Amino acid sequence: MFEKEINTYWKAVVDTIQDGVMIVDTDGTIITINNAFETITGYSRKELLGRSCSSLNCNTCRKIRRKTGGYYCALFEEGQLKKQRCMLMRKDGSYVQILKNASVLKDSRGNLTGAVETISDITDLIEKDVQIETFRRELKAEDRFHGIIGASVSMQRLFDLINNAAESDAPVIIHGESGTGKELVAKAIHNCSPRHPKPYIKVNCAALNESLLESELFGHVKGAFTGAIKNRQGRFEAAMDGDIFLDEIGDMPISTQVKLLRVLEEKVIERVGDYHPVPIRARIISATNKDLWQLVEKGVFREDFYYRINVIPISIPPLRERIGDIPLMAETFFRRIQLKSDKPIQGISNEALELLMQYSWPGNARELKSAFEYAFVSCQEKMIAPHHFPTKIFQHNDDPVQPAAVSVIGLDEIKKRRLIDALHRSNGNQSRTAQVLGISRTSVWNQMKRYHIKK
Numbered sequence: 001m002f003e004k005e006i007n008t009y010w011k012a013v014v015d016t017i018q019d020g021v022m023i024v025d026t027d028g029t030i031i032t033i034n035n036a037f038e039t040i041t042g043y044s045r046k047e048l049l050g051r052s053c054s055s056l057n058c059n060t061c062r063k064i065r066r067k068t069g070g071y072y073c074a075l076f077e078e079g080q081l082k083k084q085r086c087m088l089m090r091k092d093g094s095y096v097q098i099l100k101n102a103s104v105l106k107d108s109r110g111n112l113t114g115a116v117e118t119i120s121d122i123t124d125l126i127e128k129d130v131q132i133e134t135f136r137r138e139l140k141a142e143d144r145f146h147g148i149i150g151a152s153v154s155m156q157r158l159f160d161l162i163n164n165a166a167e168s169d170a171p172v173i174i175h176g177e178s179g180t181g182k183e184l185v186a187k188a189i190h191n192c193s194p195r196h197p198k199p200y201i202k203v204n205c206a207a208l209n210e211s212l213l214e215s216e217l218f219g220h221v222k223g224a225f226t227g228a229i230k231n232r233q234g235r236f237e238a239a240m241d242g243d244i245f246l247d248e249i250g251d252m253p254i255s256t257q258v259k260l261l262r263v264l265e266e267k268v269i270e271r272v273g274d275y276h277p278v279p280i281r282a283r284i285i286s287a288t289n290k291d292l293w294q295l296v297e298k299g300v301f302r303e304d305f306y307y308r309i310n311v312i313p314i315s316i317p318p319l320r321e322r323i324g325d326i327p328l329m330a331e332t333f334f335r336r337i338q339l340k341s342d343k344p345i346q347g348i349s350n351e352a353l354e355l356l357m358q359y360s361w362p363g364n365a366r367e368l369k370s371a372f373e374y375a376f377v378s379c380q381e382k383m384i385a386p387h388h389f390p391t392k393i394f395q396h397n398d399d400p401v402q403p404a405a406v407s408v409i410g411l412d413e414i415k416k417r418r419l420i421d422a423l424h425r426s427n428g429n430q431s432r433t434a435q436v437l438g439i440s441r442t443s444v445w446n447q448m449k450r451y452h453i454k455k
Contacts, residue, residue: 014034015034015035015036016035017034017036018036018120019036019118019119019120020033020034020036020037020038020039020040020041020098020118020119020120020121021033021034021036021037021116021117021118022034022037022053022116022117022118022119023105023114023115023116023117024053024114024115024117025113025114026076026112026113026114027052028052028053028054028073029050029051029052029053030048030049030050030051030052030053031049031114032045032049033045033048033049037119040088040090040096040098040119040121041056041088041090041091041096042090042091042092043090043091047091053073053117056088056089057088057089058086058087058088058100059086059087060084060085060086060100061073061074061086062074073115075102075104075115076104076112076115079103079104080101080102080103080104081100081101081102081103081117082101083099083100083101084099084100084101084102085097085098085099085100085122086098086100088119096121096123097121097122097123097125097126098119098120098121098122099119099120099122100117100118100119100120101117101118102115102116102117102118103115103116144332145159145162145188146162146184146187146188146191146192147184147187147188148181148184148185148188149325149328149329149332149365150322150325150328150329151324151325151328151417151418152317152322152324152325153421154317154321154322155317155322155325156418156421156422156425158185158314158316158317161314162185162188162189162192162314163192165189165312165314166188166189166190166191166192166193167193167194168312169283170283170311170312171264171283171284171285171286171308171309171310171311171312172186172189172283172284172285172286172311172312172313172314173249173285173286173287173288173309173310173311173312173313173314174186174285174286174287174288174314174315174316175287175288175289175313175314175315175316176287176289176315176316176318177289177316177318177362177364178289178363178364178366179363179364179365179366179367180316180317180318180319180364180365181316181364181365182247182287182289182316183202183245183247183287185287185314185316186243186245186247186285186287187200187245189243189285190242190243190245190285193243193283195241195242195243195283198239198240198241198242198243199238199239199240199242199243200239200242200243200245201235201238201239201242201243201244201245201282202244202245202247203216203217203235203244203245203246203247204247204248205246205247205248205249205250205251205252205256206247206248206251207248210253210255210256211225211272213252213253213256214255214256214259214272215228215232215234215272216234216235217234217235217236217256217260217269218234218236218259218269218270218271218272219231219232219233219234219236219237219269219271219272220232220234220271220272220273220274221271221272221273221274223273224271224272224273224274225272225273228272228273231271232271234269234271236263236269236280236282237269237278237280239280239282240281240282241281241282242282242283243282243283243284243285244282244283244284244285245285245286245287246284246285246286246287247286247287248287248288248289249286249287249288249309250288250289250290250292250295250301254300254301254302257301257302257305258302258305260305261302261304261305261308263280263284264284264308264309265308267279267280267281268280284309286309292306292310293306318361318364319361319364319365319368320360320361323357326353326356326357326368327353327357329365329368330348330353330356330368330372331348333368333369333372334347334348334372334384337372337373337376338376341376343376343379344382345376345379345381345382345383345384346382346383347382347383347384348383348384349383349384349385349386351385351386352383352384352385352386352388352389355386355389355393355394356368356371356389356393359393371389371390371393372384374388374389374390375388375389416447416451416453419433419444419447419448419451419453420453423448423453430444430445430448
């Protein structure tokens with residue numbers, strides 16, 4: 001009686017687990033299966049019992065020819081199978097991705113009596129892997145230029161200017177509102193230039209006071225001031241033959257501007273506390289979100305210094321002036337955050353996208369990215385809707401953009417238009433088109449084929 005109850009309990013346990021269980025005899029005939037096996041394969045017990053396990057069409061099953069004729073499963077020779085990834089054909093003809101484990105069964109005398117096989121449905125895991133790989137490709141896709149996202153005409157002009165400026169040794173200054181991506185542009189100039197293998201050094205002029213800034217830029221010698229216990233190399237020396245990026249240069253003190261003017265004119269520096277000139281060869285790339293000429297008129301920025309750093313000016317258009325890029329940027333930020341998040345959010349609703357294109361974005365791309373980070377926290381649904389964004393965006397009082405200006409076009413259409421524009425500007429030359437877009441020639445060819453664009 002006790003043994004009968006144990007068997008009953010054991011059957012209940014087997015039918016409760018989520019992995020499919022199948023037992024076959026030595027001929028591969030199915031003797032029994034559990035509930036999970038029915039669910040995974042789509043077959044009922046009645047349909048499978050008495051049939052050969054080969055009817056499941058597993059793509060990794062191996063058979064060995066018998067000496068007396070016929071075949072038998074290789075499992076009976078190998079003894080076991082561990083963590084085998086394969087596919088089974090379901091009753092409806094579709095395939096399911098599974099992880100299989102199997103082992104032979106023997107009686108008390110060591111004679112083979114059959115085999116047991118367990119299968120786990122890993123379709124969701126496979127899809128997740130594919131999704132992650134897709135996201136990774138998206139982050140490296142052709143819709144961005146050295147990390148800068150944009151397909152509008154103004155951004156294409158910016159990319160051209162970056163390429164041209166990269167070839168020059170003259171000082172470059174990047175103008176743009178807060179959040180437009182000035183640091184990305186500076187890094188892109190470095191990456192596109194022959195100086196790319198050389199150092200790229202960043203200094204935030206607004207983060208340091210006057211004495212610390214000079215020490216950071218030019219270095220100091222031992223005893224130059226309290227705390228200077230040893231000689232220290234400055235950022236200009238560290239930059240060597242590369243680039244030095246001076247962010248927020250509009251906040252640089254007048255005294256430092258005077259010393260930096262000498263660096264630009266004579267290509268030498270002097271460490272704080274020292275009088276020996278040190279030659280430098282680094283190119284200066286600066287950036288500001290201020291109107292430097294207004295600062296000159298107010299007397300807080302030297303006019304001669306202004307003209308020395310303003311040799312190659314580059315202006316980044318604010319996001320409100322290139323709303324056609326918002327769908328592309330929104331999709332990029334969405335996928336980037338989705339890759340880091342475990343939330344099963346599938347996409348952005350058209351209503352949400354239209355809302356984003358009607359907002360003025362005073363914080364530019366940085367604010368758009370922050371808006372998506374907020375939306376991922378607030379969204380508990382499958383699609384991001386307008387009310388998932390911060391209140392000031394969802395309930396903004398800006399005048400609505402004209403409907404023609406906010407028509408939502410797909411990402412493929414954006415890519416296609418960008419490719420056509422680049423091909424026109426390159427007179428159909430695919431190598432030149434690749435340089436304009438910042439992608440490989442093979443990518444250009446693949447996109448032309450995908451969008452049915454003839455040379």
